[in-house]
Amino acid sequence: MKLLSMKTERGNRGGILIGDEVLDFSRYLEVILRTTEIFHDAIDLFNLGLDQLRETISAMESDAGLAVECRDADALLPMADVALNPPVLAPSKILAVGLNYASHIAEQSGKQPEMPLIFSKCTTALVAANEAIHLPRISDLIDYEAELALIIGREAKSVHRDQAFGYIAGYTIMNDVTARDLQRRERQWARAKGLDTFAPCGPWMVTRDEISDPHNLDLELRVNDELRQRANTKDLIHDIPALIEFISQDLTLRPGDIISTGTPSGVGVYLDPPVFLKAGDRIEIRIDGIGTLSNRVVGRE
Numbered sequence: 108m109k110l111l112s113m114k115t116e117r118g119n120r121g122g123i124l125i126g127d128e129v130l131d132f133s134r135y136l137e138v139i140l141r142t143t144e145i146f147h148d149a150i151d152l153f154n155l156g157l158d159q160l161r162e163t164i165s166a167m168e169s170d171a172g173l174a175v176e177c178r179d180a181d182a183l184l185p186m187a188d189v190a191l192n193p194p195v196l197a198p199s200k201i202l203a204v205g206l207n208y209a210s211h212i213a214e215q216s217g218k219q220p221e222m223p224l225i226f227s228k229c230t231t232a233l234v235a236a237n238e239a240i241h242l243p244r245i246s247d248l249i250d251y252e253a254e255l256a257l258i259i260g261r262e263a264k265s266v267h268r269d270q271a272f273g274y275i276a277g278y279t280i281m282n283d284v285t286a287r288d289l290q291r292r293e294r295q296w297a298r299a300k301g302l303d304t305f306a307p308c309g310p311w312m313v314t315r316d317e318i319s320d321p322h323n324l325d326l327e328l329r330v331n332d333e334l335r336q337r338a339n340t341k342d343l344i345h346d347i348p349a350l351i352e353f354i355s356q357d358l359t360l361r362p363g364d365i366i367s368t369g370t371p372s373g374v375g376v377y378l379d380p381p382v383f384l385k386a387g388d389r390i391e392i393r394i395d396g397i398g399t400l401s402n403r404v405v406g407r408e
Contacts, residue, residue, distance in 0.1 A: 108160060109398075110277070111311035112148035112192035112235075115181075119192055121146035122184075123160060124311060125167055129189050134182035135163065139173070149194040149312040150363040153260055153276045157314060191235040194279050194312040195258060195363040201228040201306060202354060203254070203283055205296075207344050207369025214377040223345045223353045228283070228367075229301035236310035239405040242386060243302050246286035249384040249404075252370035253328035253336045253392040255321065256281035257347060258312050263360040268348035274360070275347075277312040278321060280392050280400040281367040282328075287376045287383070307390075307402045308365065317396065322346055324395040326371070330388055335378075338371030 109124035115131060122129040132152060136142045146152050152160060167174055167183070177183035205224035206212050212219055234240070242249055260276030283300060284307065290299035318324070321340060328336035345353070350366060360366075375382045384390070386406035393399045 108157070108164065108314050108317065109311040110149035110152045110314065111194055111309070112196055114190040114192060119147045119196060121148050121152040122189070123152065123164060124186065125164055125183075127186050129184050129186050130163070130167060130177065131182050131184065132160075132163070134180065135177060138177065138180040138182050148192065148196045150258065150260070150276060153312070153314065154362065157316070191237060191310055193233045193235045193308045195365065198230055198363045198365050199361045201230060201233070201365045201367070202226070203228055203281070203300070203367040204345065204350060204369040208338060208342050208371040209344060210338065210342065210372035211370055211374070214372040214374075219344060223350055225354060226296045226300065228306045231303055232301050232306035234304045234307050234402070236307070236400050236402065238307070238402060239304065240282075240284055240307060240384070240390070240402050241304045241405055242384070242407050243286065244407050246289050246302075247383070248287040248376070250285045250287050250375045251328060251330065251335070251384060251390050252283035252285060252374055253326055254281045254283050254367045254370050255324060255326060255340050255394055256308065256365050256367040257321070259360045259362055259364040259366070260315075261362055263351065263355045265357065266351050266355045268352040271348035271351035272315065274351060275315045276362070277314040278318050278397055279308055279312050279365075280310075280394050280397055281365070282307040282390060282392055282400060282402065283367055283370060307400060309400055310398055313397050324397075326392070326394045328373070328390065328392045330384070330390055335375070336371055336373035340368070342371065343368060
């Protein structure tokens with residue numbers, strides 16, 4: 108199922124996508140079950156338990172009267188009218204992987220790392236689908252990177268790869284926005300990849316059970332409808348279990364933490380000539396089984 112976080116007049120609320128509508132689960136509990144419990148995002152709902160969520164979806168799909176009652180109470184909303192948050196509102200960390208597709212290494216004449224190359228993105232960089240990527244004042248060379256991301260579902264430390272999938276709540280899309288001039292000049296990536304709005308994420312989290320093979324998903328990125336990146340996650344150098352095993356060694360992953368798995372070739376800096384993002388650009392990343400993450404670029408504030 109697709110779990111999300113959205114902005115409502117009652118605050119941030121966790122939602123379940125049902126067809127082309129979203130169920131505000133907290134509002135559903137209040138109106139239909141007369142209970143008060145607040146769920147703010149996808150990981151809140153995941154922690155409640157998927158079986159209970161499935162029962163709710165089944166009830167909504169089989170009982171037309173219940174659906175009407177929920178619509179009248181603003182518990183069931185048209186997806187087109189929903190303002191999204193990132194799927195997880197406050198991850199304790201966002202970790203990402205560099206040089207994890209051979210095609211991306213080849214386009215920069217690089218060398219494959221012997222082990223996963225891990226870096227952090229600031230949690231303040233998170234923005235939702237349809238929110239803006241802001242061009243910063245301190246950089247002129249802003250680039251995109253389309254990536255499959257996973258969301259941790261339970262605390263993980265020193266996990267063996269054979270058990271790794273059991274720690275995943277679900278999958279989403281990340282745009283690893285990067286300031287290439289800062290990346291080159293500063294020789295580390297904290298600011299280059301961590302500035303405000305540099306981690307668009309969403310539009311929702313697809314629960315792990317819905318993605319039978321995360322290593323066989325087509326991925327593509329378009330800028331203003333022009334195809335820039337296309338790949339399949341089968342081409343990951345370090346697969347998802349290997350990444351979880353490597354990252355979790357003496358580093359505790361908590362529920363809601365995000366791991367972004369790397370980008371393929373086609374980034375702007377290695378086009379001929381290089382092309383960087385500008386105000387007015389629209390970036391769309393599509394991944395099979397998940398959906399489309401769309402963001403516009405706006406000028407400096």
